[in-house]
Amino acid sequence: MNSSKKVIKIVKKILFIAGTILAALLCVIAALLRCSVDWMFATWSNLTMDELVYHMNAPLDGTNEGMVTDYIGSCVAPAVVVLLIVVILFTAFKNKRKLYYIVMAVVSGLSLLVGGSAVYTAWTGLDVGDYTENKSTYSTFIDTNYVNPNSVELTFPEQRRNLIYIFLESMEVTYTDKKNGGGFKEGCIPELTKLAQENEDFSGTDKALNGGYSMPGTTWTVAAMFAQSSGLPLDIAIESNSMDTQDSFFPEVTTLGNILEDEGYTQDLLIGSEAEFGGRSLLYTDHGDFDIYDYTYAEENGWIPEGYKVWWGYEDKRLFEFAKDRLKDLSSSEEPFNLTMLTVDTHFEDGYLCEDCPDTYGDNQYANVMACSSKKVAEFVEWIQKQDFYEDTTIVISGDHPTMDTDFCDDVADDYTRKVYTAYINPATEPEATNERNYTTFDDFPTTLASLGVDIEGNRLGLGTNLFSSEQTLSERYGIETEAMELSRNSKMMENLADINTDVPELLAREGKVPAGVVTAGEYDVENGLLPIVVSDISNVNSGIESILAAVWTAEDRSDLTWIQMQSQDGNSYAGNVAVTDFDYKTGEYQVEIYLVDGNGNQFDIGGTTGVVQ
Incomplete structure (x- = not known):
């Protein structure tokens, strides 16, 4: 009891x-x-x-x-x-x-x-x-309307034009004043407004600014960059992986970078943040073999002081100065060039207020940052226009996506349609249509090529349409709401194009994130015929250790290879003994290689050593 x-x-x-x-x-x-x-x-x-x-x-x-x-x-x-x-x-x-x-x-x-x-x-x-x-629903919209650039004849002019593509973080048409097509009584991007009006934004004869709709799968930076260079949304399910850890970024997709690479262009990506974030580095190295000049490069190569970091890396004030230096180098070559840039000061929340930013809008910091960006972009364009290479250069300025700032657009009318800022400067062609175009950022892909003087068979690439032509865009054909709904659904074609790599060891090795350890061989125990092996300081193991094995051999062709199960000592070190009897008491060097099997069953080579039996 x-x-x-x-x-x-x-x-x-x-x-x-x-x-x-x-x-x-x-x-x-x-x-x-x-x-x-x-x-x-x-x-x-x-x-x-x-x-x-x-x-x-x-x-x-x-x-x-x-x-x-x-x-x-x-x-x-x-x-x-x-x-x-x-x-x-x-x-x-x-x-x-x-x-x-x-x-x-x-x-x-x-x-x-x-x-x-x-x-x-x-x-x-x-x-x-x-x-x-x-x-859970599949749509055939992409499958039906996608035009593979590899199936289209692209005819470049004999004199290749240079391209400067400037992605402006979170820049919208919305920020100009209402009389110029914006959403505010008083606009905060006067210089950008003027640039769009004096150049091409496909607003027809209307002075009100026009821009591209940001469709599902294009509303964050890397997705926007992918959309504008491929004509496709970044629609992908990658479970515990990300584009950062993939060994390819939609390898079957042909992008603007791929096309220009094939035409002999030298291509740079210049950004003031870390290019690795979100898979941007992978996108541009995989599609066009771009040289990456990001925050990490700037720090490692003395562009900025060691340890210097503001906001996401370094401010746009420095970005435009570095861009001028790169353009001087690129233009000194006989090869055509593509300099693609991404600003960062206007990133939400409220942006980065550099020392040059005006105080025009009082305590509305985001408006002041937008005004500062507008002025800096205009000054940069003016500098380019004074350079010898400008005559053969097209400048494309595009917002990457609508802002995610929580309150900046609170006063914008609910029925106002927000679009990203768009301007084509010094294109090699003129629009055939005189009416305002209804378009998405997908259309920037073929339109950019057309602005370089490229003749595009059928005037369509990806899900985009050449806006300099009179060909209907998908938005004009189907309507924005229908297009957005269809793009929100799954696509068999996109799943096939993604080609997600599930080889985890290979992916982690590419990123330098594989498990590692220190392997040492102890002094040979003659009395017991044992050669002790210890693995210590094990690191970069994210899913636990299932087992650690030692591969041991003495023959050059590994014909006498023997496996030994290592035993855990304290969770971060493992030990085991090589029985020399298994090798007929052979003296000399014993080669040891250690393999770790993680909790997901993935195997990694984490190091090796050489033991001596005398």
Whole structure:
């Protein structure tokens, strides 16, 4: 009887502890979830599930450190405070079991309500229902309308024109004033407004600015860059991998970079942040063999002081100066060039206010940053126009996507249609149509080639249409809403084009993130005929260690190779012994190679050594 009571008492104690831990865990998860959802919507406006899924799968390499710090302060810190409050509550009532259980139940119930409300907010705010429905539905829109550049005849002019393609972070037509087609009573991009009006934005005879719609799969930077150079959305499911860890970026897709590479162009990507972020480096090295000049390159090559970092890397003021230097070098060659740039100061939230930024708009920092960007871009274009190479150079200026700043566009009318800023400067052709065009950023792909004087058979590439031609765009043919709906769905063609690499060891090796360790061979134990092997300082193992094996051989052709199972010592070191009897007491050098098998069954060579038996 006493034994039964003792067992019951132990079980109750276990349940009591388990219940306490569960209640506390629920509370922390609910707090973190609620804060994370609120922070997410406060940080990103117009956030889409496509973008969220993409970046949740992407490494943090190159992320703005301020954003990470803000998340910790806004989400992690409150969750820790909540945990402390719960611990204090439980401690206060631990000797009053009935009250303790009531407190536990209340805490658990509130946690479920808070967590549930967070899930509901995210579900409705991100239209998860529509997203999941669309992702369970296949559309033939892309499959039917995609024009493979490899199937089209492209005729370049005898004198190849240079290209300067400037992606402006988060730049919209919206930022100009209403009389010029914007969404504000007072615009903040006067120089960019003038550039678009004096050059080509496909607004026809209307002075109101025109721009491209940003379709699903194009609303974040790398997706926008891919869309404008390939005519396709970045629509991909890559589970725990990301484009950063792939060994190719849609390898079967022919992009602007591929086409210009084949025509002998020298190509540079110049950005003030880390190109690795989001897979941008992979996109441009895989499609056009671009030389990458990013924040990392600038620091390593003395462009900026060692350790210098503001915002996402370095500011646009420096970017334009570096661009001038690159253009001087590129134009000194006889080869045509493509300099592709990406600004960063206008990134949400509120942008980066450099020392040159005006105070025209008072405490509206984002407007001041936009005004500063507008002026700097115009000054850069003016500098280019004074250079000898300008006569044979086309400049394309395009916003990458609509801004995700949470409140900057609050005063813009709900029925106003937001489009990215677009301007083609010094193109080699003129528009055939005189009417305002209805187009998306996909259309920039063939339009850019046409601006270089390239004759495009059929005037269509990817999902894009050459806007200098009179050919209908897909937006004009189907309507923006229909096109957007169809692009939100799955496409068999896109799945086939993605060619996702699931060879994890190969992917991690390419990124320098493979597991590693220090392998040493000890002194030969003559008495026992054993050669000790130790593996220590094991690192870069993200999914646990299933086993570590040692491959040992003495023959040059490895004909006597023997495998040894290493034994864990303290979780970060493994040890094993080579039985010399297995090698007929052979003396001399014993070659050892260590292999780690992780929790997912992937095998990695983590190092080797040479032992000596005398």
